[in-house]
Amino acid sequence: MLPKNRNFPKNEFPRKTGRVRWFVVRGRDGYLAPKAKMRRPVFFFLILVVLLELIACRMSVRRASKMPAIKGEVVHAVVEIPAGTCRLRAFGQGERLLPLKELGERLPFLPFPGNFGFVPSTDAGGGAPLDVLVLSEAVPEGALQVVVPVGVLAVSRRGWSGHVIVAVPEEERLRSLPVGRFQEIGVNYQPAQLLLSQWLEDAFVGQELRVLGWRDETVAWELVRQAAKPR
Template identity: 30%
Template sequence: MKRYASLLLLLTLLCSACKTDYANLPTYTPNKQLQAVIETPAGNNHKMVFDRTSQEFISEKEAGKDRIIRFLPYPGNYGFIPSTEVGGKGAPLEVLVLSERAETGTVIEIIPIGVLQLEIAGELHPQIIAIPARPSEQLISAHDFRSFSKQYPAIKKILEDWFLHHNAAAKTRMGGWRDDKFADQMIQRWMKL
């Protein structure tokens, strides 16, 4: 029985050391497809984040309590582009993937279709807007900023309104939209080498 308990303890320790470091996954797959890590699923009001220290997804805290979006739920799957770091602050590029709900911890191949620039407290906060790379997972048929703007102006307006109002304390201002080429340049710029 002692041998079984020792083996179980050893397996438990080994498994706890096997956590995926989502922050340092490759930015691109071997077939050159951009990846996103989903933190907060579409339709969720509880903001989830990947904690680099524990390598676990946890609820973001606000005043010591779980942060709950007291507005409409997330209009897409929210997360980050792995192995990117914006401005040396340790924060990765944020991404909103327009697709059906993907659970926290899902790694999905994406196509960026634009960047929504937000200004919060005088700093720019780019939000990459993307669709899944797999056609079977796509809900909209736009594959670049031009087609997105032409075919889905209402989605653009909804995203603007959501980002401007989902966090009243942040005093967010609209900084404008940038195209898919700008998104690609931004990803290249902030990739960790």
């Protein structure tokens, strides 16, 4: 309840709606926007919602990380960084080929051109999972995508080399590029191929990352099978 003995200015009077107490200020041209004051229970409730979302994301990543690398004719991919974002998150263990943790919280360059993450239940060396870049529209952080490898980016950084699997969603309507094989990229979308190579080098130029070249989907499948952990 509002105190009855409070003296309000002539241009200001109290109102109460639901769980929010606010004041409307009367100006020359009518009423201005209300100045809301949120009560503490509502504030703590919002904090609780954010914390629950973070916990749910962590749990989904843990569940996705336990999925097999290969299931039939498709590969699983756990998304760490959604397409179109610069926020860096690394859930995979070990020293990754792309130095995400060294760059801090944000990538100091253009956003990721695809959903970046890793293939679960794989070991590409040093306990780190196999990196993957999925060419599709953005999906939530921690999501599990079912993909088909279409190529490989061979890269090197500070004396050691590795690979980034380039894949597209199994469901064709979700693909950024309507391709299913590496040859289709080279013939119909060569500018996109050059763009991905250049973006990768420029985004991690401070970490001395270099693109050595592209390989086809046959090499991609071979790398996934070699890195897959026995179940």
